[in-house]
Amino acid sequence: MSATTAVRPVRGPHRAGGAGARRRATSTLQRVAVPIVAVIAWEIAARAGDSPFFPPPTDIAVAFWETWLGGPASQLFLSDVAVQNILPSLARMLGGWAVAVVVGVSLGCALGRSATAMDYAGPLLAFARAIPPPALVPVFLVLFELGTPMQLATIIFGVVWPVLLNSADGARSVHPVQVQTAQVFRIPRRQWVFGVVLPAALPKIFAGMRVSLSLALILMVISELVGATNGIGLQLALAQRRFDFDTMWAAVVLLGALGHLFNSVLLAVERRVLAWQPGGTRKGGS
Amino acid sequence: MTEPAGTMLAVSRLQHRFGSGPDAPTAIGDVSFEVRAGELVCIVGPSGCGKSTLLRTVAGLLSPTGGEVVLHGERVTGVSEDLAVVFQDYSRSLYPWLSVAGNVEFPLRTRLGKAERRARVAEALGMVGLGGQGGKRPWQLSGGMQQRVSIARALAYRPALMLMDEPFASLDAQTRADLEDLLLRVRAEHRTTILLVTHDIDESVYLSDRVLVLSKSPATVLKTLDVDLPVERDQVVTRGSAEFVRLRTEVAKLVHS
Numbered sequence: 001m002s003a004t005t006a007v008r009p010v011r012g013p014h015r016a017g018g019a020g021a022r023r024r025a026t027s028t029l030q031r032v033a034v035p036i037v038a039v040i041a042w043e044i045a046a047r048a049g050d051s052p053f054f055p056p057p058t059d060i061a062v063a064f065w066e067t068w069l070g071g072p073a074s075q076l077f078l079s080d081v082a083v084q085n086i087l088p089s090l091a092r093m094l095g096g097w098a099v100a101v102v103v104g105v106s107l108g109c110a111l112g113r114s115a116t117a118m119d120y121a122g123p124l125l126a127f128a129r130a131i132p133p134p135a136l137v138p139v140f141l142v143l144f145e146l147g148t149p150m151q152l153a154t155i156i157f158g159v160v161w162p163v164l165l166n167s168a169d170g171a172r173s174v175h176p177v178q179v180q181t182a183q184v185f186r187i188p189r190r191q192w193v194f195g196v197v198l199p200a201a202l203p204k205i206f207a208g209m210r211v212s213l214s215l216a217l218i219l220m221v222i223s224e225l226v227g228a229t230n231g232i233g234l235q236l237a238l239a240q241r242r243f244d245f246d247t248m249w250a251a252v253v254l255l256g257a258l259g260h261l262f263n264s265v266l267l268a269v270e271r272r273v274l275a276w277q278p279g280g281t282r283k284g285g286s
Numbered sequence: 287m288t289e290p291a292g293t294m295l296a297v298s299r300l301q302h303r304f305g306s307g308p309d310a311p312t313a314i315g316d317v318s319f320e321v322r323a324g325e326l327v328c329i330v331g332p333s334g335c336g337k338s339t340l341l342r343t344v345a346g347l348l349s350p351t352g353g354e355v356v357l358h359g360e361r362v363t364g365v366s367e368d369l370a371v372v373f374q375d376y377s378r379s380l381y382p383w384l385s386v387a388g389n390v391e392f393p394l395r396t397r398l399g400k401a402e403r404r405a406r407v408a409e410a411l412g413m414v415g416l417g418g419q420g421g422k423r424p425w426q427l428s429g430g431m432q433q434r435v436s437i438a439r440a441l442a443y444r445p446a447l448m449l450m451d452e453p454f455a456s457l458d459a460q461t462r463a464d465l466e467d468l469l470l471r472v473r474a475e476h477r478t479t480i481l482l483v484t485h486d487i488d489e490s491v492y493l494s495d496r497v498l499v500l501s502k503s504p505a506t507v508l509k510t511l512d513v514d515l516p517v518e519r520d521q522v523v524t525r526g527s528a529e530f531v532r533l534r535t536e537v538a539k540l541v542h543s
């Protein structure tokens with residue numbers, strides 16, 4: 001996984017008017033059609049194969065309902081299991097990610113603007129980011145208290161690198177003439193950091209943040225597989241241990257849905273914040 | 287070193303090389319000149335002779351490898367207060383995440399109150415013919431319009447010394463003439479000292495109190511010409527006068543020698 005190659009999705013051009021609307025409708029249909037066909041094919045294949053490890057989607061859906069939903073309206077229809085596991089999981093994941101973003105952006109921007117600091121820290125950073133984060137779970141198990149502290153440490157340490165390296169890259173990319181302009185008008189330090197460096201680095205920072213967010217989800221699950229008292233990862237492990245494969249798959253589906261949701265939200269935020277970019281303006285529709 | 291009264295900028299025996307070592311390129315060979323307060327001096331010279339480098343050194347953005355720049359009686363070691371630069375690479379000097387008005391306002395943010403800032407921005411954009419374009423992004427404008435935004439930013443800042451690097455290069459003839467006259471008006475009104483690089487020989491004579499002709503790279507001063515045209519310049523009358531024609535011919539001969 002490379003932190004720097006994450007690209008912004010490019011939206012294709014479309015024409016205004018009825019033809020455009022019709023085309024959009026067709027393309028939505030096409031997008032929805034493929035997953036539906038896939039699920040039906042899976043259902044047929046699973047029923048025909050009859051393997052306990054690959055339950056048909058309908059069974060998974062039932063397990064999903066029984067495990068995560070069916071609660072009272074006051075709980076947003078979430079079951080007790082969901083409230084006791086999803087919320088702590090998400091709190092750790094988003095909390096760890098937020099800390100990593102703050103640390104990564106501030107450290108990254110500082111490094112990116114200082115050639116000497118980058119020279120010294122560069123090799124160390126390259127090494128640190130090359131360590132597969134899950135490999136550190138046993139280390140953190142020893143270093144930190146079992147449970148939330150160790151889980152947070154795993155998430156933070158694992159996801160800070162893409163943000164940090166992208167921020168450094170972005171901060172370095174301030175054009176020399178833009179730098180000289182700020183110097184000529186004697187722009188004060190605060191205004192320089194928040195008015196020039198940060199906006200210039202923001203496209204890269206967002207790319208890093210998206211990579212980190214999906215990494216955070218992965219590390220959240222992994223860190224909950226050992227020594228956890230709650231969490232989606234724990235439920236997944238428990239279901240597997242009692243051979244309840246329907247519930248196990250229900251947890252997998254939940255994780256996929258959450259990952260997709262977070263990515264979509266972040267993309268929407270990114271589009272708003274980076275609307276100033278040439279070609280990055282909202283062209284209406286979609 | 288004692289200077290004659292009224293000298294704002296004194297450049298003496300300036301030399302600049304990029305990098306070190308025996309084959310480091312020399313951009314400025316040996317340049318000396320003075321600019322008095324309120325003067326408008328134009329610099330002409332062949333492409334690549336070191337004009338932009340000279341302007342950057344005067345601005346304090348580059349430290350010279352030889353000689354010195356003295357501004358307001360003090361040796362320049364960094365960017366001085368009260369100085370604005372219109373960069374040759376105008377599109378790169380505008381911040382794309384700010385609107386046109388935001389760019390003009392940017393240097394004033396911590397210096398002026400909101401109301402005064404807004405008035406200055408509106409006035410400056412109006413002066414360069416971009417009133418009503420303040421809400422756009424720089425990249426939504428044409429090259430010539432972007433160039434005027436960066437001029438407006440310098441005007442709104444009201445510096446004592448304005449350094450302009452080919453500020454009208456991307457403009458059509460009419461807009462160019464308008465902005466030349468605007469510059470002369472602003473100078474008369476605010477007593478701004480202006481050092482302006484141009485490759486347009488007629489323009490250099492039309493605008494200047496003095497024209498500095500530089501040699502091919504590495505730059506040296508070939509000649510300094512005093513422009514003895516009436517202070518009030520007129521696009522038609524001044525450009526048609528015999529003295530104007532004589533001066534422009536002399537500059538042209540020097541540039542092409």
Ligand SMILES: Nc1ncnc2c1ncn2[C@@H]1O[C@H](COP(=O)(O)OP(=O)(O)OP(=O)(O)O)[C@@H](O)[C@H]1O
Nearest residue numbers: 304311313332333334335336337338339340374503
């Ligand atoms: N950052 C740099 N590093 C190395 N050499 C440079 C650098 N900037 C300029 N030069 C060299 O210095 C010389 C003078 O460049 P400069 O930009 O000052 O010329 P100029 O007179 O402004 O040219 P033009 O009229 O085309 O704008 C050129 O030969 C150029 O290659």
Ligand SMILES: [Mg+2]
Nearest residue numbers: 337338374451
């Ligand atoms: Mg130049």
